[in-house]
Each structure stands twice: as C-alpha cells, then as structure tokens.
Amino acid sequence: MxxxxxxxxxxxxxDDAKISVYDHGLLYxxxxxxxxxxxxxxxxxxxxxxxxxxNSAKAIWLEIPMTPGDLAKAIDETVAANGLVDGYVRLVxxxxxxxxxxxxxxxxxxxxxxxxxxxxxxxxEYYENGLEIITVSTMRNHPAALSPRVxxxxxxxxxxxxxxxxxxxxxxxxxxxxxxxxxECTGDNLFLVKRGQLLTPPIDAGILEGITRAVVIELATExxxxxxxxxxxxxxxxxxDECFLTGSAAEVVPVVKVDSRRIGDGxxxxxxxxxxxxxxxxxxx
Ligand code: PMP
Numbered sequence: 001m002x003x004x005x006x007x008x009x010x011x012x013x014x015d016d017a018k019i020s021v022y023d024h025g026l027l028y029x030x031x032x033x034x035x036x037x038x039x040x041x042x043x044x045x046x047x048x049x050x051x052x053x054x055n056s057a058k059a060i061w062l063e064i065p066m067t068p069g070d071l072a073k074a075i076d077e078t079v080a081a082n083g084l085v086d087g088y089v090r091l092v093x094x095x096x097x098x099x100x101x102x103x104x105x106x107x108x109x110x111x112x113x114x115x116x117x118x119x120x121x122x123x124x125e126y127y128e129n130g131l132e133i134i135t136v137s138t139m140r141n142h143p144a145a146l147s148p149r150v151x152x153x154x155x156x157x158x159x160x161x162x163x164x165x166x167x168x169x170x171x172x173x174x175x176x177x178x179x180x181x182x183x184e185c186t187g188d189n190l191f192l193v194k195r196g197q198l199l200t201p202p203i204d205a206g207i208l209e210g211i212t213r214a215v216v217i218e219l220a221t222e223x224x225x226x227x228x229x230x231x232x233x234x235x236x237x238x239x240x241d242e243c244f245l246t247g248s249a250a251e252v253v254p255v256v257k258v259d260s261r262r263i264g265d266g267x268x269x270x271x272x273x274x275x276x277x278x279x280x281x282x283x284x285x
Contacts, residue, residue, distance in 0.1 A: 006114035025094025029154030130256030193242035242269030
C-alpha cells in the first residue's frame with residue numbers, strides 16, 4: 001500500500017502528492033513547518049506544535065487556511081490512514097502559488113501538507129555511547145534578520161552548519177549566536193549538566209523554542225533537578241560534567257565530545273541517563 005500524503009483537504013498517494021513549481025514555499029522558502037513524533041499511534045505534544053506553527057506563520061504574515069482543530073483532525077486522520085504506530089509527522093504550510101516575484105500578496109491558496117512516515121533514527125550506538133559534535137563557523141541567524149523562533153522553510157543557515165559538521169565527521173554541529181554564545185545545534189537544542197544543575201541557553205540566545213527542550217525542563221523540574229536558562233559559552237560546554245541534545249526526532253541524545261574535548265568522563269552521564277529514561281517513560285506510557 002502506497003503512503004498517503006495530505007495536501008489541503010485531500011489524501012494522495014505519495015507519488016501523486018505534488019504542488020506547483022510556482023509555490024513560494026519552493027521559490028523562496030516562504031512558509032513554515034513542524035516536525036512531530038508519533039508514539040503509540042498518537043502525535044506527541046500536538047497542541048504545542050500547532051501553537052508554534054501558528055506563531056511562526058503569524059510572524060511571517062502567513063494565514064493558515066484552516067483552524068488548529070481541523071488541522072489536528074487532519075493530522076490524526078493522516079497518521080491513521082498510514083497505519084503508523086511509531087513515526088514522524090512533517091507538517092508544512094507554504095505561501096502558495098504566485099508570480100515570479102517576492103510579493104506574497106500575489107500568491108493564493110497556501111498549501112497545507114501533512115507527511116506521516118516512518119522515522120529514521122540516530123543509530124542506537126549514539127544513545128549508548130554518546131555523540132561527538134563540533135562547533136562550526138556558520139553562526140545562527142541573527143534574530144534581527146530572521147528570528148530563529150520562526151520555524152521557516154528557509155533552513156539554509158542550519159544546512160550550511162550541518163555541512164560543516166559532516167565535513168568534520170560529526171552528525172550534529174554546534175552553532176553560536178551573533179554574540180559568540182552557544183545557541184543550539186542544527187536540528188536540536190543543547191543542555192549541559194554542571195554540579196547537578198541543568199543549564200541551557202535562554203530563548204533570547206537566538207534559538208528555536210524546542211518542544212522536547214520544554215519537556216526535558218519539565219521532567220528535570222519534577223525530578224528536583226534545578227534548571228537554569230542562562231547564556232553559555234563554549235568554555236561552559238568544555239568544562240561541563242555532561243552534555244546532551246534534545247529534538248523531536250533525536251529525543252534525548254548524549255554528547256560525549258565537543259571540539260575534540262572529552263565532556264565529563266567521556267561517557268553519557270547519570271543525569272543525562274536519568275532524563276533519557278524519564279523521556280522514554282512519558283513517550284511510551
Ligand atoms: N533547534 C532547531 C534549529 C530545530 O530545527 C529543532 C527541530 N525542530 C530543534 C531545535 C528541536 O525542536 P523540537 O524539540 O521542537 O523538535
């Protein structure tokens with residue numbers, strides 16, 4: 001059975017799921033998106049993802065042509081139509097087809113696309129032994145140019161950083177902000193553990209407000225682990241006891257080496273492992 005993809009009110013076979021080459025989502029990266037996880041046939045933290053999608057759309061003057069309730073229903077139906085129990089949902093809203101010019105007023109019909117598919121995870125080895133990352137020279141978008149809080153279809157900033165990381169042999173790359181502070185990785189947020197406290201850059205460090213980040217902050221707080229959202233430098237990363245990344249696809253993944261320096265004792269630390277276990281429990285309950 002072919003995978004079904006939802007586009008603006010209808011399900012299509014994957015091979016027939018197409019949009020116009022005049023869509024400004026393609027021509028200019030003019031649109032917004034979300035990446036969500038399906039656990040046990042249900043989308044995890046759907047409401048938070050919808051809120052973020054609507055906020056991203058509002059920031060770029062894009063009106064999503066349906067209500068959040070109807071979109072939630074369409075997502076559930078697409079997940080069910082594909083019989084997915086564990087998987088990933090990519091939600092995309094494009095500006096729609098228009099003329100060959102930037103003017104969004106000359107577009108019509110924003111497309112709402114829902115792709116529900118299996119997920120390709122990081123290899124299990126990363127969760128057991130930890131990931132090695134590197135700081136790259138591509139800095140995170142300056143918030144005054146394009147706020148990193150907007151999850152837009154224009155991901156070139158992160159793609160350039162990802163390429164730099166891959167060229168250095170690393171699956172993830174650490175990006176700094178315009179002030180030289182630690183921001184986030186190309187598709188994941190970053191956490192440190194220092195003397196039993198959880199540290200993570202604040203939103204105004206120029207990062208995406210990760211939904212997994214928020215879940216981990218909640219879980220840590222419940223477990224009595226103090227959490228501080230404070231500006232961090234690379235130095236803080238190097239001297240941390242533990243480091244890990246969070247993201248809808250990656251979940252919670254330990255980092256054991258940054259810029260060739262061993263973090264802590266070079267193995268996933270106890271706080272990281274505790275939070276990985278808790279995260280697993282809340283997603284697979
Ligand atoms: N930062 C960036 C740049 C991302 O693309 C993502 C993944 N969407 C994240 C962080 C993690 O966010 P979330 O936990 O909401 O998936």
